Amino acid sequence: MSDYAITFDLVDADSDGRISADELVRLMEVLGQPITREAAQAGVSKLDKDGDGLIDLEEFSAFLGK
Ligand SMILES: [Ca+2]
Ligand SMILES: [Ca+2]
Incomplete structure (x- = not known):
């Protein structure tokens, strides 16, 4: 398992293999940098290449690899 996959697993709270805006909100809370759901949605949209939200x-990985 790559480092990216380990990090991904930590963020993916419900382990469905996808990070949602809600999971991003939770992550940022844990990191002590709370963001709104709107900001999380915008962040997801920026990373989302296939448009599934x-x-x-x-x-x-593409995001972290840069
Ligand atoms: Ca998930
Ligand atoms: Ca996607």
């Missing part, structure tokens, strides 16, 4: 491991 969720971040999969491939999209997440």
Whole structure:
């Protein structure tokens, strides 16, 4: 398992293999940098390449790999 996959698993609270805006909100709370759901949605949209409204491991890795 790559480092990206381990991080992804931590963020993916319900383990469905996708990071949702709600999970991003929860992550930022844990990191002590709370964001609104609107901001999380915008962040997801930025990373979301296939347009399904969720971040999969491939999209997440592409983001972190830059
Ligand atoms: Ca999830
Ligand atoms: Ca996607």
